[in-house]
Each structure stands twice: as structure tokens, then as C-alpha cells.
Amino acid sequence: MSAPLLSVEGITVDLPTPRGPLRAVDGVDLTLAPGSTLGIVGESGCGKTMLSRAILQLLPKRAKLGGRIMFAGRDLVTLQPEELRRLRGPELAVVFQDPMTSLNPVLTIGTQIVETLQAHLGMDTVTAMRRGVELLAAVGIPAPEQRLRQYPHQLSGGMRQRVAIAIALSCEPKLLIADEPTTALDVTVQAQILDLLAREQQRRHMAMILITHDLGVVAGRTDEVAVMYAGRVVERAPTPKLFTRMRMPYTEALLAAIPKLDSPPHTPLPAIAGRPPDQTRPLKGCSFEPRCRYADDHCRSAKPPLADPERAGGLFACWHPL
Amino acid sequence: MAKFLGRRLLYLLPVLLAVTLLTFLVASLLPGDLATTILGDQATPEKVAALRAEMGLDLPIWQRYGIWLWGVLHGDLGRSFRTGETVWAAVTARLPVSLELMVIGVVLSLVIAIPLAILCAVKSGTALDRFFTGLAFGKLSLPNYMVAILLIYLFAVELNWLPATGWVPFAEDPLANLRSFILPAVTLAFAEWPVLMRVLRSDMIATLQEDYIAMAKAKGLRPARILLVHALKPSSLTLVTVAGINIGRLIGGALIVETIFALPGIGRLLVGAIYARDFIILQGVVLFVAAGFVVVNFIVDMLYAVLDPRIRHGRA
Numbered sequence: 001m002s003a004p005l006l007s008v009e010g011i012t013v014d015l016p017t018p019r020g021p022l023r024a025v026d027g028v029d030l031t032l033a034p035g036s037t038l039g040i041v042g043e044s045g046c047g048k049t050m051l052s053r054a055i056l057q058l059l060p061k062r063a064k065l066g067g068r069i070m071f072a073g074r075d076l077v078t079l080q081p082e083e084l085r086r087l088r089g090p091e092l093a094v095v096f097q098d099p100m101t102s103l104n105p106v107l108t109i110g111t112q113i114v115e116t117l118q119a120h121l122g123m124d125t126v127t128a129m130r131r132g133v134e135l136l137a138a139v140g141i142p143a144p145e146q147r148l149r150q151y152p153h154q155l156s157g158g159m160r161q162r163v164a165i166a167i168a169l170s171c172e173p174k175l176l177i178a179d180e181p182t183t184a185l186d187v188t189v190q191a192q193i194l195d196l197l198a199r200e201q202q203r204r205h206m207a208m209i210l211i212t213h214d215l216g217v218v219a220g221r222t223d224e225v226a227v228m229y230a231g232r233v234v235e236r237a238p239t240p241k242l243f244t245r246m247r248m249p250y251t252e253a254l255l256a257a258i259p260k261l262d263s264p265p266h267t268p269l270p271a272i273a274g275r276p277p278d279q280t281r282p283l284k285g286c287s288f289e290p291r292c293r294y295a296d297d298h299c300r301s302a303k304p305p306l307a308d309p310e311r312a313g314g315l316f317a318c319w320h321p322l
Numbered sequence: 323m324a325k326f327l328g329r330r331l332l333y334l335l336p337v338l339l340a341v342t343l344l345t346f347l348v349a350s351l352l353p354g355d356l357a358t359t360i361l362g363d364q365a366t367p368e369k370v371a372a373l374r375a376e377m378g379l380d381l382p383i384w385q386r387y388g389i390w391l392w393g394v395l396h397g398d399l400g401r402s403f404r405t406g407e408t409v410w411a412a413v414t415a416r417l418p419v420s421l422e423l424m425v426i427g428v429v430l431s432l433v434i435a436i437p438l439a440i441l442c443a444v445k446s447g448t449a450l451d452r453f454f455t456g457l458a459f460g461k462l463s464l465p466n467y468m469v470a471i472l473l474i475y476l477f478a479v480e481l482n483w484l485p486a487t488g489w490v491p492f493a494e495d496p497l498a499n500l501r502s503f504i505l506p507a508v509t510l511a512f513a514e515w516p517v518l519m520r521v522l523r524s525d526m527i528a529t530l531q532e533d534y535i536a537m538a539k540a541k542g543l544r545p546a547r548i549l550l551v552h553a554l555k556p557s558s559l560t561l562v563t564v565a566g567i568n569i570g571r572l573i574g575g576a577l578i579v580e581t582i583f584a585l586p587g588i589g590r591l592l593v594g595a596i597y598a599r600d601f602i603i604l605q606g607v608v609l610f611v612a613a614g615f616v617v618v619n620f621i622v623d624m625l626y627a628v629l630d631p632r633i634r635h636g637r638a
Contacts, residue, residue, distance in 0.1 A: 056540055058536050058539060058540060081545075085542045085543075085544065085545075086542060087542065088539070088540055088541060088542035089540075089541050089542035090542070092540075093540065093541075094537070094540045096533055096536070096537060098533065101532065101533035101534060102533040102534055102536075102537045103534055103537070104534040104537075104538070104552050104556070105534070105556065105630070105631070105632060106555045106556045106629065106630055106631060107551070107552070107555075115541070115543060115547065115551075116541045116542070116543070119541070119542055119543050119544065119547075120542060151631040151632070151635070153631070153632050153635070154635065164537070167537075167541065171542075
């Protein structure tokens with residue numbers, strides 16, 4: 001394995017709440033090799049979005065960030081604003097969850113693509129416009145010349161997400177963070193967008209972090225998967241390994257909650273009982289313990305570390321692995 | 323677009339009718355009699371009655387309103403009972419003064435309000451933000467005439483830099499004309515900026531939370547471009563509304579400012595007409611101001627469409 005492009009070390013994110021600080025991300029370590037894909041999976045509120053915002057240095061002003069984020073040899077946490085600005089676009093790019101809100105409603109598609117190219121590549125307007133047309137065509141937008149003059153509200157959700165991807169790809173980033181890029185879209189469009197991301201990633205030899213709550217999404221499209229729960233990574237393994245032999249009961253429960261096409265009609269969908277723990281009051285033991293059917297006293301009193309005790313190539317945080 | 327324009331113009335008519343009728347009613351409630359005012363206390367009752375008949379003052383109010391309205395519909399706004407000056411001449415002679423005051427005052431207030439609002443929104447919650455919002459709040463509670471008098475005291479009386487009164491026509495001496503507008507315009511701007519700054523600041527704070535601002539940051543745009551292009555434009559709808567209302571109001575002249583600085587604008591014409599019970603002038607000015615107000619609101623609606631393409635296409 002080559003030197004990692006991104007290496008996240010002991011990231012913590014604390015958000016102030018009226019009931020005290022909420023630890024949204026609780027000591028996450030990740031590494032990502034150039035050109036590889038990491039899936040981050042977890043339910044709403046598990047900290048996956050906060051983790052991605054931390055890597056992008058786009059956390060809310062009130063949030064407190066700890067740890068180190070080494071990206072291409074630089075620590076993003078201590079980087080000067082101007083250095084960070086130069087990095088965003090040509091090296092580090094993002095596709096947000098909701099293309100209805102991530103494009104500026106009062107600026108044309110053209111403006112929003114061209115300004116990125118001009119900010120980093122110093123193109124003149126005509127060249128940038130021509131490049132914009134190419135980019136839109138590359139992400140599968142018909143009649144791209146016309147689209148450049150249109151506003152986001154004139155495009156469908158899927159088209160908008162394609163525009164957002166075109167913008168993210170415009171300066172050939174080394175790492176693309178896709179934060180639930182298909183959650184806000186119609187099911188029929190979801191696969192198209194994921195295929196587009198996978199194709200462009202291959203073509204550009206770009207690393208990607210794909211954040212989702214859907215294990216099905218990461219299954220065929222990632223090299224490695226990290227499952228997050230209550231701000232921590234609870235299982236991390238190469239994708240094929242994770243799906244053939246998952247160790248963490250939470251991962252199992254997540255997978256069980258995916259509806260299956262071959263189950264007979266009216267089969268009850270297995271859901272994970274209970275709710276994620278209150279992260280302003282951290283538990284002493286395993287944070288999944290209150291919802292886990294394998295839990296015992298040991299789980300309540302001691303937090304399992306994320307480790308690979310069997311040297312099998314996958315990390316998990318559980319006292320009673322499956 | 324043409325349909326929208328036509329609908330707007332149709333909407334103008336009932337507004338103007340209602341406003342002039344109300345003014346007519348209120349003006350007729352004013353104590354004192356115009357004929358007596360013109361002829362003086364010593365006039366005989368016969369003479370007063372004769373003048374009242376001549377001016378139509380003995381007619382019932384709805385008839386008087388009808389006669390006035392008929393004249394207006396035929397392009398005759400009437401003339402002053404006292405001076406014989408036509409309403410049209412009276413208004414057009416004073417309009418440039420009020421407009422000049424308005425334009426300088428509004429531009430000045432925007433020049434103060436917009437940068438401060440952006441600064442406070444970016445630094446929201448910090449001591450700097452609290453200082454300027456506090457200052458704006460303090461200024462809001464300080465009446466206009468106080469500011470005017472303080473400014474006169476400082477710049478006209480103590481420092482003797484600027485004239486407190488003595489308006490000079492622009493054609494006569496442009497520089498002296500502008501100098502005579504500085505203190506009144508600054509007074510106006512002082513009254514306007516806190517409101518403008520506060521609405522823009524709060525809209526801007528909301529906009530800065532938007533996903534598309536995070537996206538603009540993630541694209542690596544320069545902070546100035548993020549603030550001035552991505553954030554300011556979608557944040558300025560309320561600002562445009564409030565500024566539009568203020569401009570509409572100022573078309574009728576800034577009563578207090580024009581009076582204090584002795585500027586011969588629409589405001590002074592209006593005040594003079596009320597004192598002299600000069601109903602026809604009063605009616606004319608009110609009609610004019612109401613029309614101006616509606617036109618400005620119309621322009622504000624157009625500006626919405628310029629600022630927000632969703633409105634533009636929603637109507638198309």
C-alpha cells in the first residue's frame with residue numbers, strides 16, 4: 001500500500017448544547033490510499049456527516065475539533081485559511097446530500113461552475129465556459145450549453161446532483177467526499193448517480209469517501225467500509241470481508257434492516273429496537289449495549305476498543321464478536 | 323410581463339381613490355375655515371359666505387370630492403386657493419429638492435448599512451457584532467430631529483464647516499447646492515441605516531448557514547466572493563423591501579428634516595398646505611405621494627425578480 005492520501009488521527013468533534021457538550025465524533029482514526037474508496041455507514045446522528053465536515057474543515061463555528069487530519073502531507077486542522085482555500089477544489093472536493101440546497105438558487109449553473117475554474121485554474125471566462133460545457137456533458141447532462149444559462153430550480157434533483165458532481169470534479173480533486181449523495185434523490189436516479197461517481201473516480205484515479213446510511217450502497221462500490229455508531233467507528237474492514245464475515249452485532253442489525261426483494265409480502269422489516277444513546281451523557285461501556293441482543297455485564301462496564309484481536313484483517317469494537 | 327404590469331396599474335387606481343378620499347375627509351375635519359383664513363378676522367359674514375360659495379366650500383363634502391375628482395380625471399389637479407399657483411407647478415418646483423435629498427440620504431444609508439451588516443453577520447456573536455447592533459439599536463431610539471440639531475450644533479455652529487440652512491438651486495451653484503444637502507442627507511442616513519443594517523444582518527446570518535455557502539467554501543472561492551456574490555444577493559430581499567418603503571415615504575419629502583434645514587421640498591409644501599388649510603394643494607401632494615409610493619413598490623417587486631430567478635420564472 002502506498003503512502004496514505006488522507007490519514008485521520010483521533011478526531012473528536014464536540015458540539016455545545018443546552019445540556020452540555022455533545023461528542024458527535026469520538027476519536028475516529030481513518031486512512032485512505034490514493035485512488036481508493038472508503039464507505040462510511042451509520043444511521044442518522046452517528047456522526048458521519050460531522051466527521052466529513054471535520055475533514056473538509058466546514059464544521060459549524062461553535063463546534064470544537066480535536067485530533068489531526070493529515071491530507072497530502074499537511075495537517076488540515078492547523079492550515080491557514082488561504083492555504084486551505086487553495087486546497088479546496090483542486091485537491092479536496094465534496095458533493096453534499098441535498099442538491100436542492102447545495103447549489104446557490106440565485107446564480108446560474110454556468111456561474112457556479114466557471115467561478116470554481118477561475119478561482120483555481122486561472123481560466124478566462126470563455127475557456128472556463130467551454131470547460132464547463134465539457135464537464136456537464138461528462139456527467140451526463142443533455143444540452144449542456146443551454147444548462148449553463150439556467151438556474152438550479154429549472155433542473156430536476158438528479159440533474160442538480162450531476163451539476164454538483166461536475167463542480168466537484170472540475171478541478172480534478174485527489175479526494176472527493178460524497179456525503180449521502182443519493183439520499184435526497186428518487187430511487188431510480190440513485191443508481192445512476194452512484195455509477196457516475198464510480199466511473200469518474202476510476203477515470204481520474206481519485207480517492208473517494210462515500211458516506212451513506214445504506215449498507216447496500218457501499219457493498220459494490222467501495223474498497224473498505226467503516227461502520228459508525230454514536231460517534232465512533234465500531235467496525236472497519238475491506239468491503240468483501242465485511243459482507244462475508246461481519247463481526248459487530250450493530251453491522252449485522254444494519255444489514256438485517258435492508259428490505260429484501262425475495263421475502264414474501266407483508267414480512268415485517270427487522271428494525272433495530274431503541275434509539276442511539278444520548279451523546280451528551282456518554283455510556284461507560286459499549287455504546288451499542290442498550291440495543292444489543294448479545295450484551296452482558298462486561299459490555300456495560302467496559303468500552304470495547306476498535307481492534308483486530310484475531311489478525312484477520314478487519315477491525316471491530318465488540319466483546320462478543322459474531 | 324405585460325399582464326403583470328397591467329394588473330399592477332389596475333391595482334393603483336383603488337389605492338389612489340381611497341387615499342385621496344381619506345385625505346379629503348380628514349382635511350375637512352380640521353378646525354377653522356379657509357374663507358375666514360383668507361379674508362381675515364375682520365371680514366363681514368356676507369363676504370365670507372360669498373367667498374365660500376365661490377370656492378364651493380358650502381357644498382356637501384362628497385360633492386366637493388366629486389368636483390375635485392372630476393377635475394383630476396380631466397388632467398386638472400386644481401390650483402391653490404391662496405396663491406393661485408397650480409398644484410402641478412407647486413409640486414414640480416419642489417420635487418427635485420426632495421428627490422435629491424432622498425437619493426443622497428438613501429445612498430449614504432446603504433453605504434453605511436451594507437458593509438456593517440456583512441461585517442456583523444460574519445462576526446455574529448462576537449463583541450464587534452454586539453457593539454454595532456447595540457449602536458444601531460441606540461440610534462433607533464434617538465429621534466431624527468435630535469440628530470439634526472446635534473449635527474447643526476457641531477458642524478454649522480461650532481466648526482462652521484457646513485451651512486445649516488440656505489438652500490441654493492443646483493443650476494445656480496452645484497457645489498453650494500451639494501454642500502447645503504450634506505447635513506440634511508446625513509441626518510436622513512442616520513435615521514435609515516440602523517433599520518437597513520439590522521434586517522440585512524439577520525438575513526445574512528441565516529444565509530451563511532445555507533448549504534450553498536458551505537459548498538462555496540468547499541469550492542475554494544475567495545471569502546470576498548462568497549460574501550458579496552453568494553451570500554449578499556439572496557440575503558437582500560428584505561433589505562430591498564425596507565429600503566423601498568423608506569424611499570416611498572421619502573418621496574413625500576422628509577417633513578422634519580426639510581423643516582429643520584429649511585429645504586424647499588415636498589415635505590415643506592405639505593406642512594405649509596396643512597397650516598394654510600390649502601386643501602387643493604394638500605390633496606394634490608397626497609395624490610402625488612401615494613402614486614409615488616405605489617410606483618416605488620412596483621419597482622421593488624421588479625427588483626425581487628432581478629434578485630431571485632425563482633420569482634422571475636414563477637411569474638413567466
